[in-house]
Amino acid sequence: MRLSAGSHARLGATWDGRGTNFALFSANAEKVELCLFDSQGRREIERIELPERTEDVWHGYLNDVSPGQLYGYRVYGPYEPERGHRFNANKLLLDPYAKRLAGRLVWSDAHFAYRAGSPREDLSFDRRDNARGMPKAVVIDETFNWGRREMRPQIPWEDTIIYEAHIKGLTNKRDDIPPNLRGTYGGLSSPAMIKHLKRLGVTTVELLPIHAFIDDRMLVEKKLVNYWGYNTISFFAPEPRYAQDNPLDAFRTTVARLHDAGIEVMLDVVYNHTAEGNHLGPTLCYRGIDNASYYWLKPEDPRFYDDFTGCGSSVNLTHPRVLQMVMDSLRYWVEVCHVDGFRFDLATTLAREKHGFDRRSGFLTAIRQDPVLASVKLVAEPWDVGLGGYQVGAFPSQWSEWNDRYRSAMRRYWSGEGSLIGEVSGRMTGSSDIFNHDGRTQRASVNHVTVHDGFTLADLFSYNSKHNEANGEDNRDGSNDNHSNNCGHEGPTDDPAITALRRQLRKNQLACLFLAQGLPLLLAGDEVGNSQHGNNNAYCQDNEVGWVDWSGTGREGDDLIDFIAHMTELRRRFGQIRARRWLDGRRSDGSFGVLWLTPSAEEMTQTDWTFPDGRFLAYVLAPVEQEQAPIFIVLNAAPEEIGFNLPKLAEYKTWQQVLNTTEVQQKPIDFASGAELKAPPRSVLAYAGLS
DSSP states (O other): OOEEOOOSSSOEEEEOSSOEEEEEEOSSOSEEEEEEEOTTSOSEEEEEEOOEEETTEEEEEETTOOTTOEEEEEEEOOEEGGGTEEOOTTSOBOOTTOSOEESOOOOOGGGSSSOTTOTTGGGSOOOOOOGGGSOEEEOOOOOOOOOTTOOOOOOOGGGOOEEEEOHHHHHTTOTTSOTTTTTSHHHHTSHHHHHHHHHHTOOEEEESOOBOBOOOHHHHHTTOOOOSOOOBSOSSSBOGGGOSSOHHHHHHHHHHHHHHTTOEEEEEEOOSOOTTOSTTSOOSSHHHHHHHHHBOBOTTOTTSBOOSSSSSOOBOTTSHHHHHHHHHHHHHHHHTTOOOEEEETTHHHHTEETTEEOTTOHHHHHHHHOTTGGGSEEEEOOOOSSTTOOOTTOSOTTOEEEEHHHHHHHHHHHTTOOSOHHHHHHHHBTOHHHHOSTTOOGGGEEEOSOOSSSOOHHHHTTOSSOOOGGGSSTTOSSOSOOOOOOTTSSSOOOOHHHHHHHHHHHHHHHHHHHHSBSEEEEETTGGGTOOOTTOSOOTTOTTTTTSOOGGGTTOTTTOOHHHHHHHHHHHHHOGGGGOSSOOOOBOTTSOBSEEEEOTTSOBOOHHHHTOTTOOEEEEEEOOSSTTSOOEEEEEEOSSSOEEEEOOOBTTBOEEEEEEETTOSSOOOEEEETTOEEEEOSSEEEEEEEEO
16 A cells, blocks of 8 residues: 555654655644645645544655655644634645755745735635745655764863854855855865864854744845844754755764864754744744644633744743654754754743743753753753743753853943942852852853844944844844943044054953853854944844954954964863852862952952942962962953052962963063052953962
């Protein structure tokens, strides 16, 4: 028989070497049809009703379907939005478990289950077939030759240095990458890019979303695109626009080459919402398969969605099959693609139960016990826009979290705001006030000053206000709370004094980032003065605005590659920066973990901490191992020079300068213990104790 019952055990399209098993979850459907298409995806050549339903999984096996076959689904059921059901069999739907997509979404009103323009809005019903403009799922063969040499780097948490990058934006303007590889998965793992990453000293590349996504209709009509990719339509398929041929194999080849170079790969994943949006959004996949299961619906009126994400709807991980999909997706990227970790966009949404965020939610519990995910890095963006959404510090000990408290404090400090030394001291030592509980250590804090969302580092000190006019939203989009400082002129300038100050402040931020306990996250392009011309929300700018401009490489005032390499080397040299135990001050036996010192090298008192408009902070971190040296760090955010004394520690007669952000070249200079020195205006200094 050509068609048989098959199995419900594995969702998606599974080729076993002889035929393909198709399995689709839908609790509320009445019938499911598998639609097969020609090789171009233009003509539907056959519809086959899946013959069996087991535990709400519709399934069937076709013994003559092999890899390369294009397919989709039509799902039958009630169209009753007021009850949460939006079935419309006129709409071809993507398989949620599709491992590869063919074709692009071509926007038309046919993609909406309701009649666009009807006064009844989504309560109306549309009978047009949308198949011609839909991407199609592709049956694949998952086998891949990783080679005997491919091994995961397995960088310890405390040694991790993260580099956040966009696949296309990172390489599209690099002249040392072959033109056919620029903007692709292959470009990321090109010899030139790997050499650059190794030179910087980063250990882990964190990629903006590569799950297949679509461009919003609103953006397409403005001739823009969803450049960042936070508009997921498939949680298993790699985005095809970054590959010339087979995106899955292209991505896996890139992972293998990065692993060979000792570099980890993390994915920024968006499981909190999908590209289908709110109740007036298109019907492309989950909405038409089982809207009431996949999404959070308002209990009092299930026609509408609970929107914790600001994107129109929220994926409901309290449903066991939806949770299964997310867990299957995570395991797939680890087991099949050898990914080393994940950064979860709006992670609070994933951990919501009916009463709100829950540290014992089904999602966090499933993650905690999963043996596959136990070996990878998990990083939360610990907030969403719903009630009680800000949860920095609330995730379990298995997780690290983006620490926006670090970002805010350091931006305010180096933009010139005073009376922050208490806050800055906590942020530089791992934010114990946030993370020191439940056995968590400093690695829980992912420290960052700039990320994809917001100003670049160059723009942070070039613009006081956002300039997002190119986004077509009258500059209303993007944050107004930037804590930036244009140093006296808005935008580019040839004024040498302003240019020098901007460079100095960039170096100070980078120095603090790598000297701070916790995990540093560096935004791609910040090392070469990349600017987005004041745009702090370049999500739709797939052009010169959004791409990294590498022209600053080798240019005085812009190129900080060697400086960052020096900072990553210092971080490796001083193990106390990468500490795994929380610091304490002076102990009863006279030893200490950290000593906070006044400019005269006296231990600080409460009066010193409340010094009016204080902008000077100095401290010693004791070595954690006997053969290591202490490091003395000085942060002077004041606009004037401040005199200070080097500490007097019995076993260290000399202090060697290992960092001075006001100097072009970092040269070691020895000073006697207790020596009187000057901290230049707006500078970061560091000294190693020598016995």
